Amino acid sequence: MCYADTDTHADGTATAFCYCGWSGDYATPTAADTAATNHERDTEEIDAAIVADAIAANG
Numbered sequence: 001m002c003y004a005d006t007d008t009h010a011d012g013t014a015t016a017f018c019y020c021g022w023s024g025d026y027a028t029p030t031a032a033d034t035a036a037t038n039h040e041r042d043t044e045e046i047d048a049a050i051v052a053d054a055i056a057a058n059g
């Protein structure tokens, strides 16, 4: 599971980033925060899919 964070810049833009290596630049801190939240949710779904596949493979 990912934990994304954001960094607001002096020019008003913001970067969202995560320890997994994902990052993105956004026009506003709000957009970056939304992207960070979406990233955490998306990676949770991926983790759940991997677990479901493993359960299916192992019977």
Ligand SMILES: [Zn+2]
Residues within 6 Å of the ligand: 002, 003, 004, 018, 019, 020, 021, 022, 039, 043
């Ligand atoms: Zn991540």
